[in-house]
Amino acid sequence: MESHYVLSLLFRPARREDVPAIVAMLADDPLGAAREGDPGDERYLAAFDRIDADPYDELIVAERDGEVVGTMQLTYLAGLSRLGSERCQIEAVRVADSARGQGLGRKMITWAIDRARARGCAIVQLTSDRSRTDAHRFYDSLGFTDSHVGYKLTL
């Protein structure tokens, strides 16, 4: 009988060598498939370098048993609203196909919320494509309110 033991689950800032695995997760998605390119494209590395150098931007990976199985980006937005309080924006949340249905996404977002709270952020915000109805139930269950309409204009 084969059993699977989770030896470790770690959330940590992404390293440059994680970029291909992250891009692969971004592309392995009904919406992402059409808009991503070769994971080795140097534009991905340039974007990584900018995020990595920015003290208000964190690209996070979930590493399970040494393998990257999840990713999300946290950006700490400054603004004058609400007495100049900081907001945490979550973008590009993905869980690898091999790790879906096991509660990893919930652990990731809960971790992000705790991290934002520890920083003193007033709000955590994100947008989710209207077609991702499973994701909507997921964010509802985590206490998020769908109070806003998310507008995009592709240039």
Added chain:
Amino acid sequence: MESHYVLSLLFRPARREDVPAIVAMLADDPLGAAREGDPGDERYLAAFDRIDADPYDELIVAERDGEVVGTMQLTYLAGLSRLGSERCQIEAVRVADSARGQGLGRKMITWAIDRARARGCAIVQLTSDRSRTDAHRFYDSLGFTDSHVGYKLTL
């Protein structure tokens, strides 16, 4: 007979001395009124200083005939998605009561879109509270698509 001539309309980065006027516009709003404080609160200045020092963040004011009559914040977000392309996020759009209904908001957003395009941003994005139905018609008319649900979690 009294006539009003617009002598000048200028969009420019906000200066520290504009902060009270910006905060007054944020507060003069059905949603903003409950969450803003004294425009002289030093936390507003601290937030301004952070935005001002960040090369990827622009707090913009519209100055008409020497008076600040509009504001918006543009943040250029890095991300791996879409071949590492940059996005422009618009937040905290406000037009002063004295300047409403004169097309200023449209000029501001059009200017922001042009600025994002000139930088090479792939997308312009923003969220709008569900209750702001006039704003929704406005963004629709500017070519935005309400493709996303905007989630917020207040900490």
